[in-house]
Amino acid sequence: MGLFDDPVFFDPINRIEGVVSTFRNADWKGAYNERRIVGIFDELFACLSSSNAPTICVSRYSHWRGIDIERLLYRHGVKVWDRGIAGDDLYFCVKRRQVKWAEYLLLRAGVPVTSKLHEPRNPDWTSSYPPGSEPPNSKTRTSGLSDLIDLILAPFR
Numbered sequence: 126m127g128l129f130d131d132p133v134f135f136d137p138i139n140r141i142e143g144v145v146s147t148f149r150n151a152d153w154k155g156a157y158n159e160r161r162i163v164g165i166f167d168e169l170f171a172c173l174s175s176s177n178a179p180t181i182c183v184s185r186y187s188h189w190r191g192i193d194i195e196r197l198l199y200r201h202g203v204k205v206w207d208r209g210i211a212g213d214d215l216y217f218c219v220k221r222r223q224v225k226w227a228e229y230l231l232l233r234a235g236v237p238v239t240s241k242l243h244e245p246r247n248p249d250w251t252s253s254y255p256p257g258s259e260p261p262n263s264k265t266r267t268s269g270l271s272d273l274i275d276l277i278l279a280p281f282r
Contacts, residue, residue, distance in 0.1 A: 143207030143218070147178045150204055150220050171221075178207065179224040181231070182214040182240035189236050191215050197234055201262060203227045214239050233258055 151172050156164035171177035183194060195205045198219070203226060207218040219227045225244040232238060232247050235256030242248070 139207070139209065146206035147175055147218070148172050150206065151177055152220070152222060155222070175218075177221045178218040179221055179243060180207075180216050180218050180240065181224070181227060181238060182211070182216045183231070184237040184239050185210065185213050185215050187237045191217075194231065194236060197236075197259070198227055198230060201226070201230050201260070203230065216240075230259070233260070 151168050153165065153168055156168035158164070160167065168177065183189065191208060194215070195208070195217070198205055203219055203223050205217045205219060207216075209216055225247070228238060228242055228244055229247045229251060233251040233254050
């Protein structure tokens with residue numbers, strides 16, 4: 126970690142965005158449906174401790190840039206927040222219910238995930254695909270005008 130990495134830890138906007146996003150991306154409805162009011166309190170405490178926002182770490186020295194990783198996950202419906210640098214890793218948070226899918230996407234695309242995997246079977250599942258591949262979905266298929274709009278807006282995401 127170099128001298129220029131230190132200001133990242135003192136970025137108040139990133140810290141505030143991380144806290145707010147943890148509350149915004151909590152599974153309030155699922156918690157309520159599962160345990161009613163007790164579930165809401167469980168989710169509140171999970172937000173306060175950030176246990177409902179798993180952190181994924183990726184090697185900082187790979188050819189993958191943070192924005193490329195975020196765009197990959199975004200294309201497949203995974204929300205990313207609280208991004209940062211910690212030593213030799215880039216880190217970011219995802220929703221607890223999406224962490225296994227996010228890890229699968231990253232490993233399949235060849236992104237060097239350095240954090241402990243939440244789904245240990247993901248490396249086996251992705252080994253039959255060539256590095257850099259993505260599973261097909263409605264956002265990766267071509268559909269004309271919407272693709273053009275996404276292409277124009279991509280630099281602003």
